[in-house]
Structures are given as structure tokens and as C-alpha cells.
Amino acid sequence: MTAGSYQTLVYPHWRKRRRSGWLGGLVAAVLAGSLVCVSAGEGCGQASSTPPVAAGSSEAAPTYWHDVRPILRKHCTVCHNERRLDDPAISAGIALDQPQRIRQAQRQGQAVVVPGQPERSLLYQSLVTTDVRKRMPLDADPLSAGEIAVIRRWIAAGLPEGSRPEPAAEASATAGSIRAVRALPVVLPTRASPPPVLKLSGTLELLVPIGPLPPVTAVAFSPDGQRLATGSYGRVTLWDLNTVRPVWMNTHVLGMVHDVKFSPDGQTLAVAGGQPSVRGEVRLLATDTGRLLRTLGGHRDAVAAVAFSPDGRLLASASFDKTVRLWELASGQVRHVFTGHSDFVYGVAFDPAGQWYATASKDRTGRLVRVDTGQSQLTFSGMNDEVLAVAVHPGGKLVVTSGLEPQLHWWDAQTAERKNRTAGPGQAVHEIAFDASGNLCVVAGGDGTLRLYNGSNGGLLRSTRVADVVFAVAVDAKGERVATGSSDGLVRLWQAADLRPLLILWSGRDDQWLALAPEGYWVAAESLGQRAQWQAGGRPLTDRQMLQPLWNSEALRQAARGGKVTPPTWK
Numbered sequence: 001m002t003a004g005s006y007q008t009l010v011y012p013h014w015r016k017r018r019r020s021g022w023l024g025g026l027v028a029a030v031l032a033g034s035l036v037c038v039s040a041g042e043g044c045g046q047a048s049s050t051p052p053v054a055a056g057s058s059e060a061a062p063t064y065w066h067d068v069r070p071i072l073r074k075h076c077t078v079c080h081n082e083r084r085l086d087d088p089a090i091s092a093g094i095a096l097d098q099p100q101r102i103r104q105a106q107r108q109g110q111a112v113v114v115p116g117q118p119e120r121s122l123l124y125q126s127l128v129t130t131d132v133r134k135r136m137p138l139d140a141d142p143l144s145a146g147e148i149a150v151i152r153r154w155i156a157a158g159l160p161e162g163s164r165p166e167p168a169a170e171a172s173a174t175a176g177s178i179r180a181v182r183a184l185p186v187v188l189p190t191r192a193s194p195p196p197v198l199k200l201s202g203t204l205e206l207l208v209p210i211g212p213l214p215p216v217t218a219v220a221f222s223p224d225g226q227r228l229a230t231g232s233y234g235r236v237t238l239w240d241l242n243t244v245r246p247v248w249m250n251t252h253v254l255g256m257v258h259d260v261k262f263s264p265d266g267q268t269l270a271v272a273g274g275q276p277s278v279r280g281e282v283r284l285l286a287t288d289t290g291r292l293l294r295t296l297g298g299h300r301d302a303v304a305a306v307a308f309s310p311d312g313r314l315l316a317s318a319s320f321d322k323t324v325r326l327w328e329l330a331s332g333q334v335r336h337v338f339t340g341h342s343d344f345v346y347g348v349a350f351d352p353a354g355q356w357y358a359t360a361s362k363d364r365t366g367r368l369v370r371v372d373t374g375q376s377q378l379t380f381s382g383m384n385d386e387v388l389a390v391a392v393h394p395g396g397k398l399v400v401t402s403g404l405e406p407q408l409h410w411w412d413a414q415t416a417e418r419k420n421r422t423a424g425p426g427q428a429v430h431e432i433a434f435d436a437s438g439n440l441c442v443v444a445g446g447d448g449t450l451r452l453y454n455g456s457n458g459g460l461l462r463s464t465r466v467a468d469v470v471f472a473v474a475v476d477a478k479g480e481r482v483a484t485g486s487s488d489g490l491v492r493l494w495q496a497a498d499l500r501p502l503l504i505l506w507s508g509r510d511d512q513w514l515a516l517a518p519e520g521y522w523v524a525a526e527s528l529g530q531r532a533q534w535q536a537g538g539r540p541l542t543d544r545q546m547l548q549p550l551w552n553s554e555a556l557r558q559a560a561r562g563g564k565v566t567p568p569t570w571k
Contacts, residue, residue: 063162184211192520213489231257336374435479
């Protein structure tokens with residue numbers, strides 16, 4: 001997905017993003033093994049020159065609940081909280097949302113906070129060290145002098161807790177600390193007629209208690225087309241399309257998943273995300289297990305899009321920090337940082353020879369950047385609004401860009417001459433993708449449509465309505481199936497030849513999942529299957545034995561392959 005479009009159209013307040021801080025840097029440092037005073041053989045950061053509070057001073061000591069907690073909530077506790085303790089890749093095993101947790105926290109045998117001794121406390125050291133590689137927040141602006149002074153005085157005073165606010169005052173908790181306590185019913189329609197014996201009008205609908213649903217903002221087919229990766233807020237799911245079941249679900253991702261891409265050999269999945277205005281990262285996951293292989297950090301804002309080079313040796317990451325980083329995957333090192341854009345970089349795509357990559361930016365341009373030099377070779381200009389998406393034709397001669405203006409621009413990759421301009425979705429284009437042959441170009445529309453174009457001349461082939469907004473789109477290598485991720489929180493699989501709907505897929509909290517075909521066939525996680533409810537004509541259907549023919553894995557496998565599925569037969 002072109003993640004910037006999601007931020008702009010769904011969460012407009014992200015335009016006013018504040019600098020978050022220490023928690024994101026702490027996680028990055030832990031993953032890199034470079035937290036202050038943690039790496040073997042390295043000394044602590046410099047002691048602060050801020051004088052301690054003098055004995056008998058009339059200035060009251062800060063307390064956790066009144067003074068310190070607001071600072072930590074602003075910068076840290078989205079990740080460093082009690083719920084994340086079992087996920088050291090996110091929390092580093094440290095929780096800062098309760099004073100007793102802070103007192104107990106240690107890192108490799110050293111206390112995170114030593115009461116009365118700020119200079120011996122990892123928390124304070126990480127804020128004041130002069131080594132920018134270790135200073136928290138990593139790759140972001142440091143905390144203000146006032147915030148650091150408050151934390152230092154609090155530690156020096158012995159970590160006084162103060163009075164905990166009443167529960168009503170906690171209502172402004174950050175989104176990361178809110179836990180849903182009640183699932184709302186979501187209605188999934190089908191084309192299936194109810195059993196004739198019931199003499200009901202209308203079609204069957206499945207009610208499942210899974211709402212509210214976060215938007216699906218990333219989808220990608222594996223190179224062989226047998227697996228589908230999907231991403232939403234804090235979650236990546238890998239689906240096996242042969243069994244129509246998740247292979248794994250991974251919640252070890254930070255914030256919104258803006259993009260997912262498979263490596264050319266299908267063995268690695270790159271996940272783009274991060275914390276807005278703090279840090280961006282790419283997590284490389286093993287596709288067989290979901291295990292974290294490597295984290296690529298360094299961006300100072302969330303990563304919007306990623307692309308593997310055709311040989312799989314390089315990865316380009318485009319970020320809201322206005323840069324593109326080109327990574328050598330074998331070493332995890334940065335080959336170059338492209339800084340030619342003056343605003344967010346929303347998209348990136350390689351040419352088929354791996355000699356250059358194309359970009360899309362909020363500054364209303366696209367660029368063609370040389371892989372070997374990191375220098376801009378061509379500029380795609382003359383567009384009137386933010387450029388949110390870019391794709392390179394598999395033949396390497398055309399680059400397609402689009403964004404907030406409702407049209408697609410087709411560029412000559414050798415001259416940057418605009419070869420064609422075709423009508424796009426009514427509001428915006430969030431993502432563009434080609435099949436392997438280049439015959440088919442698929443587009444995710446901000447007007448809620450999926451559109452298919454002729455990959456050579458840009459002619460519109462067909463379109464269909466999906467949801468309020470389509471954020472992500474992918475097409476399999478053969479150009480036979482298209483996947484979409486949309487604002488209603490659902491993944492849909494389509495037959496490319498006629499845009500016939502094939503499947504609805506959903507995965508979410510507590511490792512729940514569901515797959516549903518338009519013909520009414522479905523499977524789900526066992527506990528969700530027991531709680532789901534069928535209805536027709538507004539009347540609940542409670543006879544599970546009668547509806548048993550709908551629970552049909554084979555029919556779903558047939559649908560996932562793009563085959564025709566016959567309606568259910570009622571006894």
C-alpha cells in the first residue's frame with residue numbers, strides 16, 4: 001500500500017504528528033544490541049551536568065503519576081507496557097506504565113532505574129549520552145531539556161509515586177494502551193439462498209463478533225501465488241491459499257503495517273512500518289515460520305513502502321522522513337540514502353534489471369534513482385497533487401504514477417516523457433501493481449473501487465466496487481487473481497478475468513480468522529466458528545446441523561484457485 005494516502009485520508013490528524021521518542025529508540029537499540037551500558041565492553045553515557053535537587057529545596061520533587069507518567073506515555077509506553085512484556089522484540093522486557101514495574105526493570109543485570117542515583121540509571125543515561133548512536137530516542141530528536149530534568153529529579157528523589165488519578169481521568173489513554181473489551185457484530189453477506197424448508201426470503205448472512213475492524217493496508221502474493229500476506233494495524237498474516245488457512249500471524253510489528261513484499265525467492269517477507277515522526281523500520285520475517293530475521297532501522301519516520309531488487313540482494317525503503325534507503329540484505333547495511341525529495345516519499349519500485357528504482361512523493365513528483373550512485377537521473381513532474389503510488393512495467397520501459405489527482409500518468413523510463421494519461425479512480429490512487437507479464441495493471445482506489453487496466457496502453461478493462469476505500473492491491477504473477485485490502489477491515493480475492501469475487505479473508509486479535517466464499521461456504525478458527533451466527537431475512541438460523549453443508553474447506557480451496565463453485569445442496 002501507499003501508506004501516506006492512508007494517513008491523509010483516514011487519519012488526517014497524522015499531519016500534525018508529534019515527536020514521540022524514547023520507546024522507539026529503546027527497542028531499536030535492544031535489537032541492535034547497543035543500548036547504553038548494555039553492550040559488552042562499552043561504558044555508560046556521560047553524566048549530566050544538571051545539578052541534583054538540593055536538600056531542603058523548596059521545589060517539590062516530581063511524582064510518577066503527576067509528572068513522569070505523562071512524559072513516558074508521550075514517548076514510551078505504547079511499546080513499553082505490561083501487555084508487551086512477553087514480546088521482547090517490542091518491549092525489550094521493560095514496562096514503564098506502572099511504578100512498581102519500573103523499580104523491577106533490569107537489562108542484562110543492570111537496573112533501568114536506581115532510586116536516588118540518576119547517573120547509574122539506564123533510563124537517564126540513555127537520555128543524556130552524547131553518543132547519538134545510543135541516545136534515546138534513537139534516530140529522532142532528543143527529549144526536551146525540561147523533560148529530562150523532570151526524570152532526573154524524580155530518580156534523584158527516590159521515585160516518589162504520588163497520588164494515582166481516578167479512573168475517569170484515565171479516559172485519555174493512548175490508542176496503544178486501549179484494549180477492546182467487547183466485540184461488535186460484523187455482517188458478511190453471501191449469495192446463498194437459505195434452505196427451502198425454512199421458506200425464508202433473501203440470502204444468507206453471517207454475523208461474526210469481530211468488530212470494529214482496522215483497515216487492511218497491505219497485501220502481497222508470494223512469487224508462486226500460493227500464499228498471500230496481509231497487513232493491518234500491528235498485525236501481519238500469511239495465508240496459505242492451498243488450504244485457505246493462516247500459516248502464521250505475527251503481532252511483533254510496530255504500529256501500522258504500511259506495506260508488505262515477498263523476496264523474489266519467496267523466503268522472506270518485508271514488513272514496512274514504524275512510529276509516526278519517531279522512527280521507521282522494516283522487519284524481515286521468515287515466510288515459513290514468521291520468525292524475525294532482521295530489523296532495518298534508521299528512518300526518522302514511518303516507512304511507507306518497500307521493494308526488493310529483482311535479484312533479492314537489495315531492498316529499498318521509502319519513508320515519511322523524505323528519504324529512500326537502499327539496503328544490502330546480506331549485511332543489513334545501507335548502500336545509500338536518497339534525499340532528493342522535499343516531502344514524504346510514499347512509494348518505491350525497481351526496474352526489472354535492478355539498475356534503478358522509481359519513487360512517488362508528496363512533493364508532486366516521482367524520481368528515477370540510480371542504484372549504483374544513489375543519484376536522481378530523471379524527474380517525473382507536471383502533476384498537480386501528491387503522488388501516492390508508483391509501479392514499473394515488467395518490460396522496464398514504462399513507469400506509472402498516480403495519487404490524489406484522479407488519473408494515471410504513464411512515463412517513458414528513458415526520457416521521463418509522459419506517454420499517456422488515463423482516467424483513474426474518482427478520489428485517489430493508493431497502490432498500483434503489474435502482473436509478471438505486464439499485460440495487466442491493477443489499481444486501488446480511494447473511491448472504493450478496484451480497477452484493471454491494459455498494462456501496455458493504459459486502457460481501462462473493468463472495475464468493481466469493493467468498500468469505502470481500497471488501500472492495497474496485488475495481482476498474482478500469472479495475472480489470474482487480484483487481492484484487495486480495504487477500509488472495512490477485509491481482504492478480498494477476485495478473479496481477474498471478470499472481477500468475480502472469490503473469497504473474503506479476515507484475521508484478527510486472539511489469533512482468530514475466517515474465510516468465506518460468496519456461495520456461503522466458510523471455515524474459521526474453532527472458537528469463532530462456535531460464536532458466529534447465520535441469519536436470513538432478519539431471522540437468526542439456529543439449526544447448525546441444517547447449515548452444516550456450508551462448512552466446506554474443499555469449496556474454499558476451489559474458490560481460492562479461481563475455480564467455479566457450485567451453490568450448496570440442502571437436504
